[in-house]
Amino acid sequence: MEPIIVIGGGLAGCEAAWQIARRGGRVLIFEMKPKVYSSAHRSALLAELVCSNSLKSESLENASGILKEELLRLDSLILKVARETRVPAGDSLAVDRELFSKRITEILEGLEGVEIIREEVNAIPEDRITILAAGPLTSEALSSEIRKLTGAEHLFFYDAISPIITTESIDFSKTFRASRYGKGGDDYLNCPLDQEEYYRFVEALNQAEKIPLKDFEKRYLFEGCLPVEELADRGKDTLAFGPLRPVGLIDPKTKRQPFAVVQLRQENELATLFNLVGFQTRLKQGEQGRVFRMIPGLEKAEFVRWGSVHRNTFIDSPQILMPSLQLKDRPRLFFAGQITGVEGYMESTAMGLLAGINGFLYQAGKSPVVPPPGTAIGALVNHIIRSPVVPFQPMNINFGLFPPLEERVRGRKKNLLMGKRAWKELEEWKERSRI
Ligand SMILES: Cc1cc2nc3c(=O)[nH]c(=O)nc-3n(C[C@H](O)[C@H](O)[C@H](O)COP(=O)(O)OP(=O)(O)OC[C@H]3O[C@@H](n4cnc5c(N)ncnc54)[C@H](O)[C@@H]3O)c2cc1C
Structure with a gap:
């Protein structure tokens, strides 16, 4: 043979x-x-x-x-x-x-x-x-x-990579299901933030500790989507016009568009996992846990994969x-x-x-x-x-x-x-x- x-x-x-x-x-x-x-x-x-x-x-x-x-x-x-x-x-x-x-x-x-x-x-x-x-x-x-x-x-x-959390660790009482402008049914789980929560979150992202880039990684970083903390660093409203934009999403509890929204997308067929859309990040793992648990509904989130860019x-x-x-x-x-x-x-x-x-x-x-x-x-x-x-x-x-x-x-x-x-x-x- x-x-x-x-x-x-x-x-x-x-x-x-x-x-x-x-x-x-x-x-x-x-x-x-x-x-x-x-x-x-x-x-x-x-x-x-x-x-x-x-x-x-x-x-x-x-x-x-x-x-x-x-x-x-x-x-x-x-x-x-x-x-x-x-x-x-x-x-x-x-x-x-x-x-x-x-x-x-x-x-x-x-x-x-x-x-x-x-x-x-x-x-x-x-x-x-x-x-x-x-x-x-x-x-x-x-x-x-x-x-x-x-x-x-x-x-x-x-x-x-955006972080992934288990479905059972999400507090559904604070989130709502909807797709932007109703396109795509109820595919996304939305975590609404009011103005105060949003700015506190941006501040925490800016203060959080990041993993420094290795030389060989520098040329790959910006080819695709930018890390969430990089966007936060560009201005306090940048995220609200980017991955956290609330347009087309109405919170059924308040009947109003929230100030900002973190969207979660189902990760696997079994629906046991959700990922944080647009949250690719170079934050240190402990910092990801601390900062991302500030998002309403994710206070007790169990992370099965941390975000990264490499x-x-x-x-x-x-x-x-x-x-x-x-x-x-x-x-x-x-x-x-x-x-x-x-x-x-x-x-x-x-x-x-x-x-x-x-x-x-x-x-x-x-x-x-x-x-x-x-x-x-x-x-x-x-x-x-x-x-x-x-x-x-x-x-x-x-x-x-x-x-x-x-x-x-x-x-x-x-x-x-x-x-x-x-x-x-x-x-x-x-x-x-x-x-
Ligand atoms: C920088 C970095 C850090 C990582 N750190 C961790 C960690 O801490 N913990 C963890 O669990 N995982 C880590 N990983 C992820 C992953 O688990 C490891 O990369 C792991 O070694 C992958 O195993 P592999 O056999 O697929 O590849 P490798 O172990 O990388 O083996 C591939 C081999 O192929 C050889 N090769 C490549 N091209 C050719 C070619 N054309 N002809 C002949 N040989 C070739 C390479 O020299 C290498 O020996 C890391 C990955 C990277 C890139």
């Missing part, structure tokens, strides 16, 4: 290669380091952690912990080595980054069936099974190859990818990792794991597998394939992505039950699909 090609020796590429090799397949990993480095990578080793050394919580009451447990049950190399190289960090799984990457590099270098070629890939092979896992900072030449395949409108280069190469998965992570127009090509529209180290690893399994099955002439939606991995796949949000936006794992439970429970109990359901569905799926 010809080796499967894996482009990118990051978290997803290494996991995909491992999953293929442990099933007896052969792999050629192409990694451009150390000849070429992205703006964030620094080490010649594979599976480099470009920023924090924390892989987040291991608690089984946490969506991130559930994802880890699933990866463990699917024999993930990245997770196994992370546990071997862990450093103390409470209930989080943090690693000695150097040891972690070194160990993964050594394991893959010594693994039968795996060959690592240190070259930049500038063209996507047409006739070979390929897993593209070149990450959020995919090289320019490869990005333009992807663009040729997907169409420019289906490849994004940066994220300007360089990120990712494809328009809902339009062009199959749930098996194969490109619809070219099933020999699989995408893996952050480039599929997931966000985070473990989420990228999970998409590497699935692409590896499916690449191997495809080569063996077997049907690809798709994890059930009640599992964390399945919930991530469901997000990237079925997200109704246009333009598509990446997401980290969170409970809002899981289907609701039949029982109406909240808090800790809900999280534990979701975890239990995830293991059950995962084990049944493993059994059924013999993976």
